[in-house]
Amino acid sequence: MSYTIDQMEAVFLPKTVAVVGAPRTFKPGLVFLQALLDPGFKGEIFPVNPSADSILGLKAYPSLASIPADVDLAILLVGVEQIERVMEDCVEKRVKAAIVFTSGFGETGERRGFERERRMVERAREGGVRLVGPNCMGVYSPEAGLGFFPSMPSVVGKLAFVSQSGSLGAFVTMMGTLRGMSFSKVVSIGNECDLSSCDFIDYLSRDDKTAVITAYLEGTRDGRNLMAALREASARKPVIVWKAGSTAAGARAVSSHTGSLAGADAVWDAAFRQAGVIRAGSLEEMIDIATALYYFGRVGGRRMAIISGPGGPAVAASDAAERAGLSLPELEKSTVKELMKFVPASGASFRNPVDLGVAPWGIISLYSDSLRVVEKDESIDVTLLIGGGITPGGQQEYLQYMIDLRKDLRKPCLLISLAGFTGDLEFSRALQSAGYPLFTSPEKAIAAYAKAVSYFEWRESVGS
Structure with a gap:
């Protein structure tokens, strides 16, 4: 895989987080800063906004460069027109990883969106910055105190979820909690322009805190590596995948949602069987299967x-x-x-x-x-x-x-x-x-x- 453990720990277990573009007043972006305060991020938080002195009681900084500490993770809430400039700032600050919430990239299907995404990835790779997203909702890691929204459960469990749909991560977390399950790590990967489903599934398969991996996938840009990651992961622990985009209408929706290639459903089905993946036909079935495995661990016997x-x-x-x-x-x-x-x-x-x-x-x-x-x-x-x-x-x-x-x-x-x-x-x-x-x-x-x-x-x- 293309990641290092240090890079993944910057995503899931950072010690310092900069929120670039954090708004002063209530806007959607402010929710993501609030999510660091409740249930309580265990490291240091640095809001970045050149027009604010403080946000939600935290000292605000005019730029990444002005932060008086190394930055493990940058959460980018800026408009798509500002991304290239902010990515340059991330490189200069030697930020380890960045979560790009911003949309307007390859998922638009437009040449301009693809070019923006290509340039952003190119500069990030030159500077050693790993990217999650764009067009995503970030990370839920109760061990670190990272959340999608305020008041998410703080109990660390053994269920993980990788999602190509942003807000689905929050819904799955709520559904799992109602079934008595707690999560180790959840990640919304969006367009997966850099760190991909392959990387996260491989990492979670080696993560001692994770016993069961669940995933929502619409498609892939690298089928060969994804199937290799799934097979290796399945040999270590259960992997349950809810794959959408199985019809012509679904495939069109996938293209506009995350810019992935949905592919023929029969091919996916055969590949999942060969890789030992447990395929779920719906969100509820994915949660049901995860529930059985979460409570029982290794099961055997059909009587x-x-x-x-x-x-x-x-x-x-x-x-x-x-x-x-x-x-x-x-x-x-x-x-x-x-x-x-x-x-x-x-x-x-x-x-x-x-x-x-x-x-x-x-x-x-x-x-x-x-x-x-x-x-x-x-x-x-x-x-x-x-x-x-x-x-x-x-x-x-x-x-x-x-x-x-x-x-x-x-x-x-x-x-x-x-x-x-x-x-x-x-x-x-x-x-x-x-x-x-x-x-x-x-x-x-x-x-x-x-x-x-x-x-x-x-x-x-x-x-x-």
């Missing part, structure tokens, strides 16, 4: 047991399991015998799926008690539990029983939120903190788990 109170979702889950290549083996006789000791026989079925009937309405502990028994079955690799209380009191009972049980579980367990767990943030967070991933439907949970299993089967097939 699933389904436990449910409502019968209809259990049937739908059975269909989904077969479509996903999972099996529903019959439970061992000893398991069935143990279940029959405490599950009322009326309306219940002790095959797989295990249908608890209406009994949990009155005996909420049947969910946790049944899960405790079924997960010990030697013919089962993973369990899926559909249920919950139908009253606030029942929900709280269910919550306590499931939290108490979690420490004894040795196999992956997927919880389905038919009763609307995800609408109760406190309830959801308690289950997530205990180590349960929550999904909104059996179909989504099963599809995510099956893709996670397929990934580790690929790892075994290539000996990694």
Whole structure:
């Protein structure tokens, strides 16, 4: 790859940041300076604006050259007409890396935009300045206190996201947080005129803080290097890619969005399979797959047991399991015998799926008690539990029983939120903190788990 660790640390873990073009009054650019103050950048911040003495309580400087310290990272918020001059300033200041928020470059499809981008990159490379963007939203790095917007979560996690769409990074961060996940690093790469998706994916694959890599890609300027980076990364840790621009209309949108080449979808699909990449068909599926991998780590085994109170979702889950290549083996006789000791026989079925009937309405502990028994079955690799209380009191009972049980579980367990767990943030967070991933439907949970299993089967097939 074309980067050094020192250059990437200037992007994700800088000690000094200059915000060039920081406005004095409320304008969109001011938000990015506020994002350094909240949750709190851990280094020094230098706003650059020749017309201001101070901005948001910080001393402002008339130029990069006037800053009395070395600058690791420059955030460029100036107009496109000023970029060449500011890039010259970055070179003279020996700035290590710059994030170019400005648009008006190659993504316009116009010759003038391509020329601007070419000249900017040429000067940056001559001066040893690495670029993120242009036409991007920057970096979210909770370890350093860098954020897209103010008040972003400050907890450091193990999920990373690389995005060719700017504001999507903020949405993915919010979605991941609602699923109980925290992030190591998120980067919006825009036109990727210098540092590219290849570089960031390779770097994250070697990053000890990152366990799962997710990415939104529209296209690439260097397919060969991207696939090499993806294959090497997939051999180390899961890589989930949501690839858009698969139709003619989508490809046109890609060209105007980031100036990338979308390419034929069948070619991408084949390349992803060869590289061991987990392909997601939507934003929600990418988050679902990441959730399974975030909570379980390495998974193996396609033998699933389904436990449910409502019968209809259990049937739908059975269909989904077969479509996903999972099996529903019959439970061992000893398991069935143990279940029959405490599950009322009326309306219940002790095959797989295990249908608890209406009994949990009155005996909420049947969910946790049944899960405790079924997960010990030697013919089962993973369990899926559909249920919950139908009253606030029942929900709280269910919550306590499931939290108490979690420490004894040795196999992956997927919880389905038919009763609307995800609408109760406190309830959801308690289950997530205990180590349960929550999904909104059996179909989504099963599809995510099956893709996670397929990934580790690929790892075994290539000996990694």
